Amino acid sequence: MTKKRALISVSDKTGIIAFAKGLVELGVEIISTGGTKSTLEAEGIPTISIEEVTEFPEMLDGRVKTLHPKIHGGLLGRRDVMSHVKEMEANGIQPIDFVCVNLYPFKETILKEETTQEQAIENIDIGGPSMLRSAAKNHQFVTVVVDPMDYDQLLAELSKTGETTFATRQKLAAKVFRHTAGYDAMIAEYLTEAVGEKEPESLTLTYDLKQVLRYGENSHQNAAFYQNAIPVDFSIANAKQLHGKELSYNNIKDADAAIRISREFDQPAVVAVKHMNPCGIGIGETINEAYQYAYEADPVSIFGGIIVLNREVDKDVAEKMHQLFLEIIIAPSFSVEAFTLLSAKKNLRLMTLDFSQKDQAIEDEKVSVLGGLLIQNQDIVKEKSENWHVVTKRRPTIDELNALEFSWKTVKHVKSNAIVVANSHQTLGIGAGQMNRVGSVEIAIKQAGAKVNGAVLASDAFFPMGDSVEYAGKNGIKAIVQPGGSIKDQESIDMADKYGIAMIFTDIRHFRH
Template sequence: MRALISVSDKTGIVEFAKALRALDVDIISTGGTAKVLEAEGVEVIGISDITGFPECLDGRVKTLDPHIHAGLLARRDNKEHMAQIEKLGVTPIDLVVVNLYPFKATILKEGVQLDEAIENIDIGGPTMLRSAAKNYQDVSVIVDPADYEVVLDELKTGKKVKKETNFYLSSKVFEHTSSYDTLIATYMRKQRGATELPEVMTMTFEKVQDMRYGENPHQQAAFYKEVGNTKGMLTDAVQLHGKELSFNNINDTHGALELCKEYTEPTVVACKHANPCGVGSGTDVYEAYMRAYSSDPKSIFGGIIVANREIDSKTALEINKIFIEIVVAPSYSAEALKLLREKKNIRLLQLENIEVKQPDTAYDLKKVSGGLLVQTIDNVLYEGALEVVTDRKPTPEEMEDLKFTWKIVKYAKSNGIAIGKNKQSLGVGPGQVNRIWACNQAIDHCKEALGDGILKGASLASDAFFPFSDCVEAAAAAGITAIIQPGGSMKDQESIDACNKYGIAMVFTGMRHFKH
């Protein structure tokens, strides 16, 4: 029996090779792997002794040779195959242990240059893996050190690897080489500055964890992360306390986190079922939290909190007064962490670089039956200058409230309405099938949580245009004095006229933010 070993990740390879030799397996090896094995007393056959051709071009050509690939691809149950390789002087190779040049580790290094990345594109490795994996009936192929043990156990007990194990190892190889090629393709697209969506969409993600279940207990789920720089992203968060996050936890936290990134001043965002239910900004995190909490004390219960400043003990004491599922912050004071950990069921996540947004090159993906919807991410608030379309211009304070509230409605499910004042959300009406329902819902939430008078002088944001003037009428009746919306309806003038009638200032953004 012959094994070919050539690995970049040398974890456990010496022990594995020694165990193979103890089973009288001959080992062929190349380059650095051969040196490591020989230094540990493992007898090795050099690759050139098999091919009759020296390694060349700085190691670029070593295993690309018929003596290797005929030995891998020959079907043992095919008499013609076996007769041909015997005539050619080729000995079958029964086991391949290969992992590839560290392309991922190379491109993740700070300041890596294109030439260095190119040199770390493996050619011979994937070719050997694919040859061995194609002939899985006769050849065992290992790409992951975690599989050394199972192969050794089967060789020791049955003197051969089971066919079903070989098939598992083969499928694992094609997953691995597919991911490897996708990393290269993605890197090359970025290097040439491609902005168009590709004709063929290939992506690769790495599993972070299996989930207990998905949206519902009968659904399987897992959490995957993109390969690359994930600073400031949820996959980079460190859990400091609490039980494992669920599928819904992660999805809801993502929505709160992305909204929080829109603010530079101290801000706390509370979300429930992926919709914002309380947002507050202030001079410090305590003031921000109190504004977020008091905007809707009922809905925040059992919700998720994201803060863009360190959680201090004063804020922690307030958080502990109610049940909160998750808190995300860039850091926690020692006393705050101690206080929050007193609550058994709270999850605490620390996310450094919490202000870092997704790059403009990121994609938003939605799976549909039989396909995938792909779009660039919604990474802007509005294009160009805001346009005042009413007789009355918003006051400086109203303009600040309009900008504050526009950020909130961007993250509310459509049809969405958000109302705010003095850097505090007052009510959100998300996910309604018509806009007036969303408007009435937001107004009713404000009145229920904070009382009738709170809406006087407040600002309202709509994620898309008003098809009729009914939302303006409702806003005016509630005491709202400023509105921000995209504009673009055939009946824009109807809404503008209604605003002028009631002395409401209206601003057009020229950009909508549907969220489905």
């Protein structure tokens, strides 16, 4: 009886020595090539070279070595079809029963800043995916493994019966096609970006499983967290958890919202988020001052919230946060004293994030809908207040302009219809997600309370009529920033003039649905 054969060719050599030795002990012959062959032979593991099997030399700098009928015939030939068996015998093709292959490190190559396009292309594997796909297609007879994590399980199964089950082969084959699809998706994305294609005729995406979640938005929903195959440094997916219980589905969404908002500020800033909306944002000369402003913005809603700070958490700030029930605290770092204090709460998630990467290239936003996917670039337009124009008789003061700039950075992250009442260093009231704009205005002004007098107001989209401006004027708002663009803009302008409000049009809308 012909001995069983395994073809082994791997870039990632993790665990390969033990796996190959295990196969040899079970009477399996090893076919190998290149660096893998040298690695195995250095450990005393006998191998058969690809050239011995194909009777054809490796050529074109290694680009052609396994693309040969004696390899792919051995992988694809069906052992239950007599015509296949006869053709294989007539052409000297021996069956290959096991394939252990992983691919050229394309991902690792393109992650290096110094990589040229030529180097990237040279790391596109051709023979590897071809062998994997051939073996996976014929998984009725061939066992194919692409992940070193599967070596031990495979050897254990072979040790018991000398065979793998069809269920195992099918499971491994499915993993292979996921793997090659993800590999090709990365290549497709890289080359698509290289040629500047913005709306390709088909979209290929690949993500890696980061975490199976306990449940989704509600306890009866299953959920998992996948992250980009090419990691995004400034993201919740790349934040490092130092302490606390695992993140939930809603934690991840809220933390993502808070991280996006924190990206707006270079000075010390603290962002508190609750249910995808900011409930308090503060900026200051120090992170301690910024935190105090964020807390005072809404000391009720911050309870159970997510906090992002763009400076190290020191002992003073930690002592203040320690007094509250919070879900997550994210910062560039924690002092030893701060971490010791906060980690005393066993469930509080403490996470670090590299804020130096906040302005790196921003990926597109992807939103699922029934039967499809919406894609848009993120709302990161850089605005300059000198490009805004005053449309009222009164111009804003310097202090009011600073407050308008702060509130405009904030309102773009609030769910529409969005209204933010603020001063130059903190939010005072936030109206979000209402079906009409005046409703959001009323909520924001009511939340601001006595602090509304002399404050400014930002609206993410235009006012459809003058009622919102009138309500703001009656309650002490002194300046408004909005995009403009309504057919009734003049009604809002006239109302602002009536109440002595300075109003600015930006000509840019920041509607967040």
